[in-house]
Amino acid sequence: GIQVEQSPPDLILQEGANSTLRCNFSDSVNNLQWFHQNPWGQLINLFYIPSGTKQNGRLSATTVATERYSLLYISSSQTTDSGVYFCAGRAQGGSEKLVFGKGTKLTVNP
Amino acid sequence: EAQVTQNPRYLITVTGKKLTVTCSQNMNHEYMSWYRQDPGLGLRQIYYSMNVEVTDKGDVPEGYKVSRKEKRNFPLILESPSPNQTSLYFCASSFSRGETQYFGPGTRLLVL
Numbered sequence: 033g034i035q036v037e038q039s040p041p042d043l044i045l046q047e048g049a050n051s052t053l054r055c056n057f058s059d060s061v062n063n064l065q066w067f068h069q070n071p072w073g074q075l076i077n078l079f080y081i082p083s084g085t086k087q088n089g090r091l092s093a094t095t096v097a098t099e100r101y102s103l104l105y106i107s108s109s110q111t112t113d114s115g116v117y118f119c120a121g122r123a124q125g126g127s128e129k130l131v132f133g134k135g136t137k138l139t140v141n142p
Numbered sequence: 143e144a145q146v147t148q149n150p151r152y153l154i155t156v157t158g159k160k161l162t163v164t165c166s167q168n169m170n171h172e173y174m175s176w177y178r179q180d181p182g183l184g185l186r187q188i189y190y191s192m193n194v195e196v197t198d199k200g201d202v203p204e205g206y207k208v209s210r211k212e213k214r215n216f217p218l219i220l221e222s223p224s225p226n227q228t229s230l231y232f233c234a235s236s237f238s239r240g241e242t243q244y245f246g247p248g249t250r251l252l253v254l
Contacts, residue, residue: 062240063239063240063241065242065243067243067245073230073247073248074245074247074248075232075234075245075248076245077242077243077244077245080241080242118184118185120185120243122239122240128190128192128198128239129187129190129200129201130175130187130243132177132184132185132186133184134182134183134184135184
């Protein structure tokens with residue numbers, strides 16, 4: 033099956049800083065998504081981004097499917113951005129399984 | 143409000159005592175799935191369902207059962223729980239398998 037690698041595994045920022053999180057796939061994927069798990073455990077879908085670029089407020093994401101990676105940008109970070117960010121995708125070829133990376137733990141300090 | 147609900151949210155039980163974690167969604171989604179989340183292992187899919195009466199195994203199905211008798215409900219059944227099933231469980235749903243997944247609030251299970 034496909035492998036999903038996220039980097040960095042941990043990231044500590046001061047409020048107001050910008051950051052880039054990366055997700056690499058070992059093979060071509062479909063249905064790439066980014067999620068945020070807040071400190072209370074809730075998983076929220078941030079982006080459904082199989083290709084191209086999307087923006088939602090201070091967050092944006094870019095997927096380059098041909099090179100098997102995706103980036104999540106967080107600008108002007110806030111303490112409420114803290115938590116774990118996951119990317120996930122399905123292997124091309126009709127796989128039903130959504131495979132998750134192990135996540136990037138982000139801590140934003142005031 | 144569009145949502146995925148799970149019950150119970152927290153559960154402490156003993157080895158071998160059958161339990162069911164319910165999952166319900168009100169978005170008319172066809173695709174539903176169960177995940178478990180463990181430290182260092184991330185999120186792993188247990189079972190998924192493409193539609194009513196259509197279910198299949200994910201990556202870690204051993205020790206679990208599911209059923210999909212109605213479109214909105216997808217219960218997870220542990221017939222004989224063991225301590226290695228202590229975990230945080232999430233139910234998720236989407237319009238189809240390729241669409242945005244919406245997660246429930248999670249169920250923390252401790253098996254003694």
